[in-house]
Amino acid sequence: MMLLRYAIYRFATMLLTLLVVSALIFLIINLPPGDYLSNQIAELRASGQDAGVAKAEFLRHEYALDRPLWEQYMIWVGFMPGPNGFSGLIHGNFGWSFEFDRPVAEIVGESLWLTVLVNLAAVLFVYLVALPLGVLAAARSKTWVDYTSAFVGYLGLATPNFLLALILFYYGHKYFNLPIGGLMDPRFEGQPMTSDKAWSILVHLIVPTFVIGTSGAAAMMQRLRANLLDELGKPYVETAIAKGMSPRRMLTKYPLRMAFNPFVADIGNLLPSMVSGSVLVSVVLGLQTIGPTLLTALKTQDQFLSGFVLMFVALLTLVGTMVSDVLLVLLDPRIRYEGRET
Amino acid sequence: MAALLTVENLSIGFGTFDPVVQDVSFSLAPGETLALVGESGSGKTVTCRAVLRILPRNAHIHSGRVVLTCDGKSTDLTTLSERRMRDVRGNQISMIFQEPMRSLSPLHRIGNQVSEVLWLHRRMSESQARKTVLETFERVGFPDPDRAYRSYPFELSGGMRQRAMIAMAMVSKPDLLIADEPTTALDVTTQAQVLGLIKDLQQETGMGLILVTHDLGVVANMAEQVVVMHRGRVMESGAAAPLLKAPAHPYTRQLFEAAPAIPEVIPRPAPAAESDLILEMQAVSKTYTLRAGSAWRPDVEIHACRGVDLALPRGKTLAIVGESGSGKTTAARIALGAELPDPGGAVWFRPAHGDPIAVHDMTRAQRTAFQREAQMVFQDPYSSLSPRMRVLDALTEPLEIHRIGSAAERRDRAADMLRQVGLNADMLQRFPHAFSGGQRQRLSIARAMMLDPSLIVCDEPTSALDVSVQEQILQLLEDIRDRMNLSYLFISHDLAVVARIADEVAVMRQGLVVEQAPPEVLFHDPRHPYTKALIAAQPQPDIDRPINLKLVAAGAGSPETWPEAFRFSASVIPSLTEFEPGHKVRCHV
Numbered sequence: 043m044m045l046l047r048y049a050i051y052r053f054a055t056m057l058l059t060l061l062v063v064s065a066l067i068f069l070i071i072n073l074p075p076g077d078y079l080s081n082q083i084a085e086l087r088a089s090g091q092d093a094g095v096a097k098a099e100f101l102r103h104e105y106a107l108d109r110p111l112w113e114q115y116m117i118w119v120g121f122m123p124g125p126n127g128f129s130g131l132i133h134g135n136f137g138w139s140f141e142f143d144r145p146v147a148e149i150v151g152e153s154l155w156l157t158v159l160v161n162l163a164a165v166l167f168v169y170l171v172a173l174p175l176g177v178l179a180a181a182r183s184k185t186w187v188d189y190t191s192a193f194v195g196y197l198g199l200a201t202p203n204f205l206l207a208l209i210l211f212y213y214g215h216k217y218f219n220l221p222i223g224g225l226m227d228p229r230f231e232g233q234p235m236t237s238d239k240a241w242s243i244l245v246h247l248i249v250p251t252f253v254i255g256t257s258g259a260a261a262m263m264q265r266l267r268a269n270l271l272d273e274l275g276k277p278y279v280e281t282a283i284a285k286g287m288s289p290r291r292m293l294t295k296y297p298l299r300m301a302f303n304p305f306v307a308d309i310g311n312l313l314p315s316m317v318s319g320s321v322l323v324s325v326v327l328g329l330q331t332i333g334p335t336l337l338t339a340l341k342t343q344d345q346f347l348s349g350f351v352l353m354f355v356a357l358l359t360l361v362g363t364m365v366s367d368v369l370l371v372l373l374d375p376r377i378r379y380e381g382r383e384t
Numbered sequence: 385m386a387a388l389l390t391v392e393n394l395s396i397g398f399g400t401f402d403p404v405v406q407d408v409s410f411s412l413a414p415g416e417t418l419a420l421v422g423e424s425g426s427g428k429t430v431t432c433r434a435v436l437r438i439l440p441r442n443a444h445i446h447s448g449r450v451v452l453t454c455d456g457k458s459t460d461l462t463t464l465s466e467r468r469m470r471d472v473r474g475n476q477i478s479m480i481f482q483e484p485m486r487s488l489s490p491l492h493r494i495g496n497q498v499s500e501v502l503w504l505h506r507r508m509s510e511s512q513a514r515k516t517v518l519e520t521f522e523r524v525g526f527p528d529p530d531r532a533y534r535s536y537p538f539e540l541s542g543g544m545r546q547r548a549m550i551a552m553a554m555v556s557k558p559d560l561l562i563a564d565e566p567t568t569a570l571d572v573t574t575q576a577q578v579l580g581l582i583k584d585l586q587q588e589t590g591m592g593l594i595l596v597t598h599d600l601g602v603v604a605n606m607a608e609q610v611v612v613m614h615r616g617r618v619m620e621s622g623a624a625a626p627l628l629k630a631p632a633h634p635y636t637r638q639l640f641e642a643a644p645a646i647p648e649v650i651p652r653p654a655p656a657a658e659s660d661l662i663l664e665m666q667a668v669s670k671t672y673t674l675r676a677g678s679a680w681r682p683d684v685e686i687h688a689c690r691g692v693d694l695a696l697p698r699g700k701t702l703a704i705v706g707e708s709g710s711g712k713t714t715a716a717r718i719a720l721g722a723e724l725p726d727p728g729g730a731v732w733f734r735p736a737h738g739d740p741i742a743v744h745d746m747t748r749a750q751r752t753a754f755q756r757e758a759q760m761v762f763q764d765p766y767s768s769l770s771p772r773m774r775v776l777d778a779l780t781e782p783l784e785i786h787r788i789g790s791a792a793e794r795r796d797r798a799a800d801m802l803r804q805v806g807l808n809a810d811m812l813q814r815f816p817h818a819f820s821g822g823q824r825q826r827l828s829i830a831r832a833m834m835l836d837p838s839l840i841v842c843d844e845p846t847s848a849l850d851v852s853v854q855e856q857i858l859q860l861l862e863d864i865r866d867r868m869n870l871s872y873l874f875i876s877h878d879l880a881v882v883a884r885i886a887d888e889v890a891v892m893r894q895g896l897v898v899e900q901a902p903p904e905v906l907f908h909d910p911r912h913p914y915t916k917a918l919i920a921a922q923p924q925p926d927i928d929r930p931i932n933l934k935l936v937a938a939g940a941g942s943p944e945t946w947p948e949a950f951r952f953s954a955s956v957i958p959s960l961t962e963f964e965p966g967h968k969v970r971c972h973v
Contacts, residue, residue, distance in 0.1 A: 277487040283438050284481075285501050285552070286474035296489050375536045376490055 044378065049368050056360045063356045064131070068115045071345050071352075077107055078140040078343045105138060105346070118349065131353065137346030141338065146350050150332060152232075154354065156225050156243075157331040160254065160324075161316045161358075163247050167255035168262055168312065173305075175259075176266030180301075181293055183271055195260035204326040207253045211327075214249055221246055223328035231330075250327055254320045258312060262305070269304055273297035299373075306370055310363030317355050386453050387411040388592045389435070389560055394448035396430055396439070403446055405430050405616045412609065414559070417586065417593040419607035419624070421600065421639070423850040424821075427616040428596050432562050435461065435594070436473055452476065454559050475505040478553035482565040484545035488537040495533030498552045505556050520551045524581060542708070543574035547581070554585055560592045567602065571707035571877065573940035576921035579605060580933045598851065600643045601923025604628055605930050612636050628927045642852040643925045644880030650904035661734060662839055662871045663696040663719060668729035670714050670895075688714040689725070690895040690957070696839075698736070701865065701872040703886035703903075705879060705918070711895040712875050716841050719873055720758055721746060733758065736838060756786060759832035763844040765824035769816040775802075775827060776812040782834045801830040805860060822853035829860065833868075841873045846881055858885055879922050883907055891915050894943065896952075897960060901967040911969045913939035913946050948972070 076084075079102045086094040102108050106117045106124050116122035118137065120130020129135040136146040175195075179188045214220035221227070225246045230239040273279065274297050282292045321333035332351055339348035371377050390411040397403035405427040412418045420428040433439050435450050450461040454476055461472065478501075481487040488497060495517060502513040514533070521529035524547045537545055546566065553561055563582065567575035583606060586593050595606055603610060603624065610628070611621040612635065620633040631637045669691055674684040689711045696702040704712040717723045719731060721743040731743035733754060741754050762768035769778055779798040783789055789797065799809035805826040816824055825845060832840055842861065846854040862885060865872060876882050882889055883903050890900040891914065899912040910916045917939025920932045943952045949971045952958055958972045 277481055277483055278489045280438055281479075281481060281487045281549075281552075282489075284436055284473055284479040286470045286472070286504050287500070288470060296492075299491050300489070374491060376538055 045368075045371060048371055052364050052367055056364050059360055060353075060357065063360075064119055064353060065115065067349055067352045067356070068118060069111075071343075071349055072111060072114075074343065076343070077345055079105075079107055081343065082140070101138070101140070118346070131350070136350045139339070139344055139347040141342045141344040141347065146347050149335065149347065150350065150354075153330045153332050153335060156329070157317065157333070158358075159243070160225070160247065160250055160329065160331055161313060161320065163251040164255040164258070164316050164320070165309070165312055167251050168258040171255070171259040172262035172266055176263040177270060177293070177298060179263065179267040180270035180274065181289075183267070188267075191263065195263050198256040198260035201256075203253050203257065203323050206256065207249065207323060207327050210249045210252060220248060225250070225329050225331070250320075250323065250329055253323055253327070254316055258316065262308065262312075265308075266301060266305055269301035270297055273300045276300075303370060303374060306373060307366050309366040309369070310359065313362035314355060314359040317358060386456075387451075388414040388416075388453055389594075390449070390451045390453075391431075391435070392449045392451070394431065394434060394450065395446040396427075396434055396443055397446055398440070398444075399442050403616060404443075405434070408448070408611075408613070408616075408618055410609070410611045410618070410621055412560070412592050412594065414592055415586070415590045416609060417595060417607045418609040418611065419603040420594060420596045420611050420613060421598065421603055422613035423598055423639075423852065425615070426613040428613050429564055431613070432479075432564055432594055432596050435562060436477055436479060437461065437469055438473075438479075452560070471505070474501050474558075475556050476558055477560045477562060478556065478558040480546075480549050480553050480561065480563040480566045483569050484542055484549050485537075485569065487549060488545060490537055492536075493533070494535050494537060494540070494548050498548065498555055501552060501556050517551070517555055520555045521548075523585070524548075524551045524554070525577075526551075542570055543578065546570060546574075546578055550578070550581065550585070554589070557589055558591055560594065561586070562594045562596070564596045565598070566595070568597070568599070572879075572921040573707065573917050573936050575602075576923070576931045576933060576936045577940070579923075579931070582606075599923060600628070600639060600851075600925035601645075604925050604927045605923050612639070625927050628925065638852065640925060642855040644851065644854065644878060644884075645924055645926075646880050646883045646907050646919065646922065650883055650907065660698045661695045661732075662698040663694075663702075663734075663873065664730075664732045665692055665694045665715070665719060666730040666732070668692045668694075668715065668718055668725040668731060670711075670718060670723065670729075671726055687711075687895045689718065692892075692895075692897055693960075694890060694897070696871055696873060697887075698838075698871055699865070699869050700887040701874050701885055703874040703876060703882040703889045704892055705876055705882050705889055706892035707877055707918075709894075710892040712892050713843060714895075715892070716760075716843055716873060716875050719743070720760060720841055721751065721754060733839070752786070756835045757837050758839040758841065759835060759837040760841045760843065761825075761828050761832050761845045764848050765821055765828050766848070768828055769824055769831075771816055773815075774812070775814055775816070778816070778827070779812075779831055779834055782831065786835065788835075797834065798830075801833055804833065804864065805830045806856075820853075821849050822856060825849060825853075825857050826860065829857075829864070833864065836868075837870070839871050839873065841875070843875045844877065845874075847876070847878060854881070861885065879907070879918060891918065896957065896970060897968075898950075898970045899968065900960070905967050909967075911963060911967070912971070913950055915939070 079098050083095055083098045086098065104125055106114055113122060117124040118130055120128055120132040136150070139146050139149050142149050175191050179191045182188055211222045215222055225243055226239060227242045230242055233239060276297070279292065279297055282296050320331065321337060323329070324331045324333035325337065332354065336348060336351040338344070339351060392409050394405060394408045395403045396405040408431055410418060420432060422428040430439065430443065434445055445462055448462065451458050452461055452472070461469065464472070488494070495514065498520070499510065499513040499517050502508040502516060508516070518529045518533060521532050526532040526544070526547065532540070532548065537548070540548065566582070567578050570578060579602065582593070595602070597603060607624045609622070610624050612619045612633065614635050619635045620627065620631065627636070631640055668689055669687070670689040672686045672688055674686060692715055694702060694715070704715055706712040714723065718725050721731070725731065725744050729744060732740050733743050734740040735757055741750050743754065746754060776795065776798055779801060780794040783794045783797065788794070798812060802809050802811060807823060807826055807830070816827065819827065845861070846857050849857060858881065861872070864870060874882065874886060886903050888900070889903050889906050890897045891906070891912065892898065893914050899906065899910065899915045906915065907919060910919055917936045920935035921940070923931060939946070950958065958970050960968050960970045961973055963969045
């Protein structure tokens with residue numbers, strides 16, 4: 043009950059934050075002088091192609107770029123009717139990409155879900171690797187287990203992602219016949235989902251997951267190890283040992299539970315850093331995620347496309363923090379019962 | 385009768401350093417209580433942990449045997465395999481730790497943590513264990529065992545948490561209970577009740593008890609056998625009565641002399657000139673509002689101080705005594721202007737020269753002037769000195785803030801102050817970690833003295849120190865007060881300390897002053913049930929004067945359980961009545 047109320051409250055604040063973020067994004071995108079169309083018009087005029095100018099002028103009016111900035115924003119989000127009535131982000135219309143000359147939704151379409159897929163896989167990888175290794179490193183601290191995992195971890199942190207990607211592609215292809223580049227076999231692109239396509243995606247995911255997740259996993263592992271070592275010195279651990287618990291049972295029931303908090307709280311930070319961190323990796327690996335699109339959109343001032351992609355990344359971040367906040371409340375009674383009279 | 389536990393020639397060391405415990409031997413019969421007494425660093429804690437083999441990782445048992453005899457079977461615990469040791473821990477030998485706040489996991493329910501012992505050792509199901517645990521909870525004095533079972537540790541008070549720890553240790557009916565300073569972190573009245581409880585349980589179950597403590601008063605109340613330790617060695621051991629009555633070893637005698645006790649005769653201080661008050665608090669109240677966290681529940685108001693009137697004559701010491709949550713620290717913070725009283729309250733500070741300062745309503749300039757006159761000595765010398773500042777910097781910082789003197793003058797003054805507090809001027813370049821607890825507290829005092837104040841607020845200045853050091857610090861505080869004509873507002877929970885240093889004592893409970901008198905009146909003719917309980921709960925290092933638990937229970941409970949004449953509730957509060965000249969009691973007349 044209490045949890046439900048908190049979740050609703052948290053969701054409401056998330057929506058509010060999203061609103062503020064949308065305003066900021068819109069403002070920042072419009073900070074550089076000019077926009078895609080006015081640049082294009084100037085260019086067309088200079089080269090004397092007046093036919094194109096008419097089309098650009100039409101688009102300018104069609105997308106309300108000739109109006110004041112705040113009106114543009116309201117129309118973009120969908121709070122105010124544009125030239126064609128209410129039609130903004132909240133109505134599911136993501137706008138027009140001038141660069142690609144197609145609706146944003148169409149361009150982004152599949153790559154949106156592939157982005158989510160790649161990053162979820164990477165997050166999962168981070169947790170699956172960091173949890174056992176971190177616990178092991180703490181439980182066997184200052185032994186060869188600890189030193190080895192720390193060494194591998196630092197190696198993971200220090201190796202540039204794209205380098206790691208190239209190495210993995212080479213050896214992955216040579217020894218395991220893993221595919222190079224892309225997120226699926228080209229023949230499945232644009233095709234409906236089938237089991238063959240799913241398998242193709244899965245095989246293609248292996249290297250990118252590894253590449254994007256390694257540094258995160260290494261950092262997370264070190265953090266978990268440090269937290270756990272801190273907890274192992276606390277008196278309640280001594281109490282548990284004095285009760286006659288076996289070390290393994292004691293470790294998993296008490297200190298690990300405590301060290302878990304920062305672990306969970308990291309979900310929120312992990313998602314955005316992976317999305318932005320994976321832009322470069324996506325370019326290098328030729329992944330059809332949203333990253334390369336964002337890069338092009340920002341370079342050409344394609345404002346609706348870049349605005350939408352940024353909004354999407356912000357949404358991922360906010361959902362991540364919301365999930366971790368709700369999980370923390372679920373995990374830690376001290377947070378849950380804050381303000382309850384004793 | 386065969387001994388339950390025999391420790392023979394035990395030596396323990398950390399790494400390659402000299403052993404911290406050397407050649408310690410003692411033995412304990414079933415049902416008997418043995419007290420391990422010593423100051424910090426004496427090795428008493430390491431010794432008792434060695435019995436359960438829960439030592440820090442780099443500590444090693446060099447030599448010796450620890451033999452446990454249960455049901456006619458003897459086992460040497462030092463050579464037992466780790467697997468079999470686990471069956472001993474929590475089952476045959478259980479342990480209670482010093483800090484009930486931190487010795488329970490905050491993320492698991494109390495019931496879960498206590499039942500775990502039964503799951504581990506009796507292989508009981510959850511519901512079977514629950515039944516036994518609830519019985520134990522009832523026995524250790526939880527008013528609502530069911531609720532306690534479902535509670536998290538942070539929902540309980542310190543005393544209740546320690547009861548939960550005791551329940552955890554007792555639930556498997558061990559043959560031996562090791563209690564490592566079980567009551568040091570608790571208030572005196574709670575301490576008395578917890579000690580009484582341990583004693584009762586011991587009589588019921590016939591278990592042996594090893595009590596580790598620094599407090600001779602606790603020893604006198606609990607122990608049949610005493611082992612006095614100092615720097616890892618046993619100084620003296622034997623039956624409690626003869627040892628406590630006639631200590632043979634000089635170190636034991638020294639401990640006794642330093643042991644705080646309310647003296648038989650307290651010299652009556654010279655009456656102060658009533659008119660020359662350096663600090664006056666008038667009708668000071670402080671209410672904190674705890675936000676309920678939801679719109680449809682009312683906020684909770686906490687009355688930390690309620691109508692406190694106190695007056696401190698120049699050159700005297702006024703002590704405020706009370707347990708945690710009594711409002712004594714809030715009163716001190718208001719006196720220092722660190723916090724503002726609720727509207728209506730007033731705090732006046734009268735410097736020797738110049739106009740009085742209204743501490744509750746100061747301008748910036750007045751505040752600066754007031755800060756030079758009023759300083760504070762804190763409780764914990766380990767955390768009140770910055771570990772990154774040299775002594776010289778820590779001492780001269782107040783002068784720098786107030787822009788007094790040149791660098792050389794500041795340095796000279798710091799050196800002079802160090803000598804005043806009994807340290808050496810060549811220690812100026814050291815860092816705080818190079819000093820012992822007592823020396824650090826001397827540094828704190830020196831720092832407070834740097835600005836040449838006239839009023840010092842001492843917030844439990846001795847409670848983090850060993851008894852022998854405590855004595856020295858009190859002596860120093862007295863010397864400085866008389867030498868420099870200082871006035872002290874002295875906050876403490878320790879009646880013995882207060883009896884020694886105060887000229888006037890105010891006892892606080894739930895934000896109210898319940899009794900106020902000079903110490904010789906207060907300690908030998910207390911009127912209020914709470915004051916009586918506080919005095920009765922103070923453990924005396926005298927085996928013939930055990931704690932009177934009845935008296936403690938009568939006064940330490942909630943104010944609604946007090947006798948008619950003293951009772952107060954949220955709405956009806958009796959006024960502070962002058963019972964005889966200089967002796968005020970809060971009662972209905």
